[in-house]
Amino acid sequence: MAGLRQRRVRRQRVLRWVVVALFAVLFLLPLFAMLEFTTRGAGGGLTWETWRVLFDWGTLASTYPILWTGMKASFWLMLLSVALTLALLVPTVVWVRLRLPKLRRVVEFVSLLPLTVPAIVLVVGLAPVYAWVVYFVGGSSVTLFLAYTVLALPFAYRAIDAGLSAIDVRTLSEAARSLGAGWATVMWKVVLPNIRSAVLSAAFLTVALVLGEFTIASLLNRDNIQVAINQLGKSSAPVSVAVSLAALVLAFVLLFLLSFAGRRRGQARRVNRVNRVNRERTTS
Amino acid sequence: MSAPATGTLDTAQAPTTTVVRGGRLLRDLLGVLPFFVFVTIFLLIPTLVVVIGAFAGPDNRPTLDNITALADGYIVDAFVRSITVSAVTALLGAALGALLAYVVVTAGPDSLVRRLVTSACGVLAQFGGVTLAFAFIATLGLSGFVTVFLRDSLGIDIFSGGVWLFDLPGLVLVYTYFQIPLMVIVFLPALDGIRPQWREATENLGGSTWYYWRHVAGPLLAPAFLGSTLLLFANAFSAYATAAALVSQGAPLVPLQIRSALTSEVLLGRENLGKAMALGMVVVVALVMWLYGLLQRRTSRWLD
Numbered sequence: 001m002a003g004l005r006q007r008r009v010r011r012q013r014v015l016r017w018v019v020v021a022l023f024a025v026l027f028l029l030p031l032f033a034m035l036e037f038t039t040r041g042a043g044g045g046l047t048w049e050t051w052r053v054l055f056d057w058g059t060l061a062s063t064y065p066i067l068w069t070g071m072k073a074s075f076w077l078m079l080l081s082v083a084l085t086l087a088l089l090v091p092t093v094v095w096v097r098l099r100l101p102k103l104r105r106v107v108e109f110v111s112l113l114p115l116t117v118p119a120i121v122l123v124v125g126l127a128p129v130y131a132w133v134v135y136f137v138g139g140s141s142v143t144l145f146l147a148y149t150v151l152a153l154p155f156a157y158r159a160i161d162a163g164l165s166a167i168d169v170r171t172l173s174e175a176a177r178s179l180g181a182g183w184a185t186v187m188w189k190v191v192l193p194n195i196r197s198a199v200l201s202a203a204f205l206t207v208a209l210v211l212g213e214f215t216i217a218s219l220l221n222r223d224n225i226q227v228a229i230n231q232l233g234k235s236s237a238p239v240s241v242a243v244s245l246a247a248l249v250l251a252f253v254l255l256f257l258l259s260f261a262g263r264r265r266g267q268a269r270r271v272n273r274v275n276r277v278n279r280e281r282t283t284s
Numbered sequence: 285m286s287a288p289a290t291g292t293l294d295t296a297q298a299p300t301t302t303v304v305r306g307g308r309l310l311r312d313l314l315g316v317l318p319f320f321v322f323v324t325i326f327l328l329i330p331t332l333v334v335v336i337g338a339f340a341g342p343d344n345r346p347t348l349d350n351i352t353a354l355a356d357g358y359i360v361d362a363f364v365r366s367i368t369v370s371a372v373t374a375l376l377g378a379a380l381g382a383l384l385a386y387v388v389v390t391a392g393p394d395s396l397v398r399r400l401v402t403s404a405c406g407v408l409a410q411f412g413g414v415t416l417a418f419a420f421i422a423t424l425g426l427s428g429f430v431t432v433f434l435r436d437s438l439g440i441d442i443f444s445g446g447v448w449l450f451d452l453p454g455l456v457l458v459y460t461y462f463q464i465p466l467m468v469i470v471f472l473p474a475l476d477g478i479r480p481q482w483r484e485a486t487e488n489l490g491g492s493t494w495y496y497w498r499h500v501a502g503p504l505l506a507p508a509f510l511g512s513t514l515l516l517f518a519n520a521f522s523a524y525a526t527a528a529a530l531v532s533q534g535a536p537l538v539p540l541q542i543r544s545a546l547t548s549e550v551l552l553g554r555e556n557l558g559k560a561m562a563l564g565m566v567v568v569v570a571l572v573m574w575l576y577g578l579l580q581r582r583t584s585r586w587l588d
Contacts, residue, residue: 008493016387020397023384023464027408030419030461033429037422092319099312107316110323116570117331118522120539121562124546125330125337150326214413214525219546230414230529233421241422244415252407 031245038242050238054246064239070228071243073141077224078210080145082203085152090199093160094191097169111157114150119215122150130220141222148210155209156202163198167191208251334566337559350560359541359561366538367568369452370520373459378513380460381467388468389475402472405465413525420458420530424449450532458526463516470515474508474583511579518572522565538565 041047053059061068089111096103114122126147133143169191176190192199214226225247232240341347353359384401391397423430426447434440448454478501486496524539535541538561545558 012387012390016391016397019384019387020401023380027404027461027465029430030416030423033423034419036429088319088322092316095312095315100316103316107319110320110327113327113331115518116573117327117566118524118539118569120522120524120542121334121565122327122330124542124558124562125333126326127546128333129325129330146326150323153323153327208410212410212413212415212525214528218525218528219543226414226525229418233414233418233529237421241418244418248407248415251410255407255410256403 031248034241034245038238038245040238050242053239054242064228064232064236066223066231067225067228067239067243069141070223070225073144073223074211074225076142077145077148078207080142081148081152081210082206084145084149085156085206086199086203088149089153089156089160089202090192090195091187093157093164094169094187097164098173108157108161111153113153115154119151119213120219122147123216123219126216127220139222141217141224144213144217144220144222144224145210147216147220148206148213151213151216152202152206152209155205159198159202159205160195163195163201166198167194204254204257208254211247211251331566334559334562337556338563340556342556350556353557354560354564359538362536362538362541362561363564363568365452365536366521369455369459369537370517372456373463373520374513374516376456376460377463377467377516378471378509381464381512381516382471382509384464385468385471385475389472389478393476401468405468408465409462409469414529416458416462417526417529420449420454420461424454424457450530452536454530455527455537458530459520459523462526463520466516466519467512470512471508474505474512478504507579507582511576511583514572514576514579518569518576521572522569 038050039046039048053063057068092107096107130143130147133146137143172190172194173186176186181190210224212226213224214230216222217224217227218230225243229240229243229247232243338350339346339348341349354363388398388401420428422428424442425431426443431442434442443449449457482500483496486500491499522539524543527537527540528543531537531540535544542558542561542565545561
């Protein structure tokens, strides 16, 4: 029996390396091709000219004004979308858990709804809403953060909900309240520090989403980095491919950091579950 | 606290608590007001605009014209193509992704391979849109890295039968690229739920590897596998940006049809056709997500 298992483990290890190596080559190939494409010189040689331009922001802004506008818009969109997503979701989800448990299903349903309404569908319905947005605050591309918050809702909701499930919000807030803390203090000083990594992952996911969003921006005729990349792709392909690759690497770094934050949260949850089981054992 | 004391306390407080509770409920509801106002304006109203618009004529009177127009040849074709591309890429992605997920799970929960693969998949599943289209143009486009290499070094012209990258075969290839990582992410938890003891039990009872997969692991994983495939289908079906950046001619898929309905000059009386198509997409996705929910419940019975 032991021999059988050993043989299986060995076979699995060989299979694992072969499969992982094959997939790695397949998935890295397009990324490598992007790098090769941006460094291809005129005579078939290697040149870093495209990348030099990309990091020389003064030249970049004057040579490719669309790109510069798009990058600026995307930067503000990231900040505002994260701020609005967190400001809307965190207090609501906590409040519903503490005071309105009956509404929890409703909030969950609404937050996950954008998964069933694709962005291409949402944009059809958003067009008239944005006519009003333009009427009240103007037609700046930065107003897209309102739509992006909707797109981010499902991902941010899941992250925050998972974070809250890992702590005993009710006990924590009751303890704080009985010691004389107001709701604002409970929020800022008790709940938020305890779900920091969940909030962080909601923020990262939102940033990754905003960085890659094209559908709504393009169909509402606004500028963001992806729209600019797409437009530039027709005239100066190397620069647009370089910017895509840079955006991708940025998203990669963000989500890689997130995988560490998520790991810590997972451990915290395990510890918490053990504590809860212990508590139940002692009380019953 | 003794029982009589509690009793008196309750009767004494009963009327005031109801009043206080009513006021408190109102105040409590105030706390969720911003959230609901926001989602009403930016999620529920847009959804309603699509649903109502699909049933409204140019004069805003109710009509079924838009819905019946969905039966037009080119729209049916677009739906058929969208569903085909989504189904093919979902099946390809599910099969390949499940294989990758399986070999990663056998490495153990804390192995480096697993951490690398899961975080890479987290990124690559998000890696859609324009970036992905450009990556493939740089790889397999007319002057792409692989195309040039195959042509100059091996004498193989991958486009001898026509430039397929910017057409449906290209879309299938590019979509599969983000489907595989998504499959790994959604299927890993189910594989984690498989306990090694089950395999040991099968072996102790004399079952072969084939028997184990056919009668134990297979039936247990089937709902999770099907559910993940449905999720992949919905993912491909709703994708827009990749197709928009890649497909240069015509509008083979529904999202691209919606784009032309939105941006080009529409035929008279057909202003709301885009909304009808959008509604059609919502119906398909909602149906798929509903099935997914059913399968999810079935999966969690064993593998949670």
